[in-house]
Amino acid sequence: MTTFTKLDDGGQPCITVSPYHRLSKVNDNVYGGFAEHMGRRIYGGIYDENGFRKDFIQSFKDINCPVVRYPGGNFVATYHWIDGVGPREKRPRRLALAWTGVESNQFGTDEFMKWCELVGTEPYLALNFGTGTLEEALAWLEYCNSTQDTHYANLRRDNGREKPYYVKYWALGNEVWGPWQVEQMTKEDYAKKAYQWAKALKLVDPSIVLILCRETGHSEWDFYTLKECMKLDLHGLGGSAIASLIDMHSIHIYTASTDPVKNAIAPRAAERAIEICGSRIDLARIQNNVPPTVPRQTICFDEWNVWEPQRAVGSEGAEEKYTLSDALAVGVWLNVFIRQSKYVGMANIAQSMDVISPLMTAKDGLIKQTTWWPLLLFSKYMRGWSVATHVSCDAYNGDSEPKWMRAACDTPWLDVSATIDDDGFASMVVVNTHLSEAREVDVSGLKVGAVVTAQAGVPSRRLLTNITVFDPPDNYSVPRTLYARVRKLDCDGDNTLLATWENYIPTGNSTAPCPDSCPVNPYIPVWVSTDLGETWSERSRVYDTQNGWGLRYQPELYEMTESIGNFSTGTLLLAANSIPADLSETKLDVYASTDKGYTWTFVSSVARGGDAFPENQFEPVWEPFMFIYDGELVFYYSDQRDPNNTLGQKIVHQTTTDLRTWGPVVDDIVYANETWRPGMPIVSELPFGNWIMTFEFFGAVEAEFAVYYRISRNPRTFGSKPDHALVATDGTVPRGSPYNVWTPAGGPLGTIVVSDGNNPELYLNHNLGGGAWTVLNTTAASSYTRALMVMPDDPAIIMIIGGGVLGGEDNSVQVTTVKIEPNLPKFGRCNAGSRANATGYRRQH
Structure with a gap:
């Protein structure tokens, strides 16, 4: 059992363990x-x-x-x-x-x-x-x-x-x-x-x-x-x-x-x-x-x-997603x-x-x-055996669920138990339930000279700094590479990562890395890492097999989490913008792979638009993003096709239940101003049934192309939800081509992580989109649209992939990983202990 003495706020917490005072098996x-x-x-x-x-x-x-x-x-x-x-x-x-x-x-x-x-x-x-x-x-x-x-x-x-x-x-x-x-x-x-x-x-x-x-x-x-x-x-x-x-x-x-x-x-x-x-x-x-x-x-x-x-x-x-x-x-x-x-x-x-x-x-x-x-x-x-333990610390004094617990139970911020095994090794677990404050704790009761070790969760591994995925040959056209994306194959089971990007091969040049059958067509490359980003190699190339134009812009990868139509769980989808050399049309096409990205087959076209220029007098479709929700594949994109010529650009989506036929265009982000342009939609699922969409907003009062977001209970109903401008606590306004992910690490409600295309930093929110956004410095270089991925072996580590900047003459594709929370604090100040193996986990923001 564990006894408890309540301290006033600010008092020095102390845990006393009596490893030889065995209580019960x-x-x-x-x-x-x-x-x-x-x-x-x-x-x-x-x-x-x-x-x-x-x-x-x-x-x-x-x-x-x-x-x-x-x-x-x-x-x-x-x-x-x-x-x-x-x-x-x-x-x-x-x-x-x-x-x-x-x-x-x-x-x-x-x-x-x-x-x-x-x-x-x-x-x-x-x-x-x-x-x-x-x-x-x-x-x-x-x-x-x-x-x-x-x-x-x-x-x-x-x-x-x-x-x-x-x-x-x-x-x-x-x-x-x-x-x-x-x-x-x-x-x-x-x-x-x-x-x-x-x-x-x-x-x-x-x-x-x-x-x-x-x-x-x-x-x-x-x-x-x-x-x-x-x-x-x-x-x-x-x-x-x-x-x-x-x-x-x-x-x-x-x-x-x-x-x-x-x-x-x-x-x-x-x-x-x-x-x-x-x-x-x-x-x-x-x-x-x-x-x-x-x-x-x-x-x-x-x-x-x-x-x-x-x-x-x-x-x-009853499939819970835990925080x-x-x-x-x-x-x-x-x-x-x-x-x-x-x-x-x-x-x-x-x-x-x-x-x-x-x-x-x-x-x-x-x-x-x-x-x-x-x-x-x-x-x-x-x-x-459980052993006698005493905790002195401050306590939570608010309401509880269930309500009767408030009067019936103590609720110290530090929740503690301790044991000793048959070999004499003592172990202790300390859970800090405070929302934001770490605790430094005096630990006493063990013999002087004890060996004390701490276990705080998954062992950490080295972080990656600007690891090169692909460095294009000198004969590539400017900007060489752009718009990179990375995906973990969740259904693969062996930590396989796939990356893709816009690939500016020197079209029409005989030295271009393209087979003779398509000497003038750009393709989308798919590269693979089987060691969590340390090394990369080419797995396949996705060619435009339908239009004869080339897959030029905005690739997006997705692994199907359930079956849709005749396509089974684990099927890979790649969406990209098929565009002719004169940029006179845009066409968002979807290709599928059933062998983990080695080969690809055309599936369907989602939307077709006009000239590939971002000015309001043109009518292209851009920037696809997709995932499965409620038995449908939801496909978002930016849409300049306004038949009334009253809008600049809007964010829309279409859905399908078979990947072949697509439902009507549904507006998600629309502003009644022809100069305003929302774009670059990215959507992530949050705990408790919520979803977040981030987008860039040309027309925002905070900054040109300021990053905005909306929260919705249904990812198909963002259109009725209010805007939120992302402004960090230090006043930073991220701008352009945002990307977002949610991770269970970093706080009781996990962390929303957002990147932008103007800064190397990331922006963190620990309250499901409410409250403060903080800035996290990274070693990653700025890139036009930096995609993010939660690392499969440690949810506190985020991978950033970038393909370089607009107009960059020396762009390459690089990945960097960053830890969104500091290392967990050590076990505390231990006064003593003989052959003690102290185990615990604490969290700190």
């Missing part, structure tokens, strides 16, 4: 997982068309997860295990009522057990208390655990498994108190049914651990079911006075808040729930005269996480389980893949979200 099962048939969790997560996903198996081994709950969750209320065993071609497809889907039953009991053996984890099965029967539950237990010559044990043998699985943990239903459940029950009906099922199940196998269904730990349901079910039953246990029918009591709580501080501290409400539930277990035992010879029942916290169901809807797969604030909340959650290890016998993060998960799958790889890293740190270091 930390059960390894607090690092348990959960695999429900929900969204992509099973099909595409654990299991795909090639069988078990090996990349997920390895990641799961990294956290040494000891136990995994299956198959639900709400799903279990209509699940019949018998449907999921035997020959797969004979397994029935069933309606899955919990998440309004269809269950194929191609992954069932035997597949789950085999997967558990592969990853080295123990199975935990939940019984169907909705449409299921006691007979069905007894049959499943027999199938899994029996050594007898009986029907269901023999069925297991017929299905290829001679040895029993010996499943230890069994849940008596799931959330049957909830109105969303099939066969919702009252607490009275549930307690009666659960107790009778427990007696029967332990007749089949008295060694199993039975887990009682719960609510929040502090509800009337919890106390009633505890009192009715946690009692000595000599008849039900064959006369034993050293065992219990019910071994654990389940709690489910999810936390979330749009306020980053409330979000980070919310798991402290779960800590109070654990304390209340633990006391109620004791009270039930006292009132039921349970003798001390019966082991004390513990809490199974078998669903916990950060989840806001309105932003990650369960029936739509730094969420990672801090997960750190606090895990601190809670360490501090309350006296009561907690198991905890299962909900869930382990894709569905509100720290791990997300792509077709050919995994994405480790911010919440993965605290889970990894805890699972590596925070084992053994």
